[in-house]
Amino acid sequence: MTNYGERAAQPQPASSGLIDLRSxxxxxxxxxxxxxxxxxxxxxxxxxxxxxxNRLEALAxxxxxxxxxxxxxxxxxxxxxxxxxxCGRGQRVICGNESHIYVYEGGGASALGGLVYxxxxxxxxxxxxxxxxxxxxxxxxxxxxxxxxxxxxxxTHNRCGGVVLSPDYMAAVHAQAQxxxxxxxxxxxxxxxxxxxxxxxVRELTRHVDTVQFCLSKGLSAxxxxxxxxxxxxxxxxxxxxxxxxxxxxxxxxxxxxxxxxLSEMVERLADDHANARTLAEGLAALPGIRLDMNRVQTxxxxxxxxxxxxxxxxxxxxxxxxxxxxVGMGGQRVRAxxxxxxxxxxxxxxVQAVAAVLGR
Ligand SMILES: *Cc1c(COP(=O)(O)O)cnc(C)c1O
Numbered sequence: 054m055t056n057y058g059e060r061a062a063q064p065q066p067a068s069s070g071l072i073d074l075r076s077x078x079x080x081x082x083x084x085x086x087x088x089x090x091x092x093x094x095x096x097x098x099x100x101x102x103x104x105x106x107n108r109l110e111a112l113a114x115x116x117x118x119x120x121x122x123x124x125x126x127x128x129x130x131x132x133x134x135x136x137x138x139x140c141g142r143g144q145r146v147i148c149g150n151e152s153h154i155y156v157y158e159g160g161g162a163s164a165l166g167g168l169v170y171x172x173x174x175x176x177x178x179x180x181x182x183x184x185x186x187x188x189x190x191x192x193x194x195x196x197x198x199x200x201x202x203x204x205x206x207x208x209t210h211n212r213c214g215g216v217v218l219s220p221d222y223m224a225a226v227h228a229q230a231q232x233x234x235x236x237x238x239x240x241x242x243x244x245x246x247x248x249x250x251x252x253x254x255v256r257e258l259t260r261h262v263d264t265v266q267f268c269l270s271k272g273l274s275a276x277x278x279x280x281x282x283x284x285x286x287x288x289x290x291x292x293x294x295x296x297x298x299x300x301x302x303x304x305x306x307x308x309x310x311x312x313x314x315x316l317s318e319m320v321e322r323l324a325d326d327h328a329n330a331r332t333l334a335e336g337l338a339a340l341p342g343i344r345l346d347m348n349r350v351q352t353x354x355x356x357x358x359x360x361x362x363x364x365x366x367x368x369x370x371x372x373x374x375x376x377x378x379x380x381v382g383m384g385g386q387r388v389r390a391x392x393x394x395x396x397x398x399x400x401x402x403x404x405v406q407a408v409a410a411v412l413g414r
Pocket of ligand 1: 126127130153240242243279
């Protein structure tokens, strides 16, 4: 079973006074993180001399069951460094058409790496459409085709509503990728949410991929930072790309200290965020003018469709802000709310009431 240490203390109130459900990235560091940051032993991490970064990287590698790990400033850089390390120019990156890597990372693999995105349709459960994946994986001995370089999964899947891919599904895709001679990379920005939702150790998910990126700065509440983990030679290559992209940080131990607390104390409490998201979703689903599929509410993300006459998502979000609650649009009629360390059960009740009031106007 999971054993990531003690549960964290109660969340601190949001500094803005608003109930901020835009993302789990708005989380503020816990008091234990502030304390650890203050006392962190430091050095120059570009020389490999920061003892706190080194401790975080060792802990992270051990936690996800990989040989080595590296701290990066963001999840976006972690994914980009992974793609650049796996592929050479002109190679294909196979990923979901709703994946964060494809939709939200500025096309970095193409713009900076000369890589080609080969998107495969994401099904609502976050998986990749099987026939399209099978067609994408093999590198045919055909000079017309860009050779495949890496295959990517996302767990939990952000744009699919924080849904969880099962270990069995990941194992099956891993086997398929291996048969095609391809590494499998996991965009595991919220892989700890997936593990907690499944009631398994995170290694039960990460053992089915070659490399993984996960965020310290989302539900785990560290102020800055992501981890890229994988085989030692891969991480050695990745360190060169991180430096090239400007991600070599000096006394980064001030950030790593919070990351250590994140991994040691903030994993178990994600269950509270999931319970709050469920309560929020149930409250919203009961309101007229909201369409919400409870089957898709599996972790900390709640995505719903606005079906109210004469109210655009932009108008809805503006009115909701007036009522003291922040959410974000996800394109079309879709709106997203995310629970996190700064959101209490009482905030969830207040948010449902605010939405009801906005819809009732
Ligand atoms: C947030 C997120 C990222 C990127 O993380 P940043 O630290 O914001 O760059 C990558 N993948 C997924 C699925 C995410 O939700």
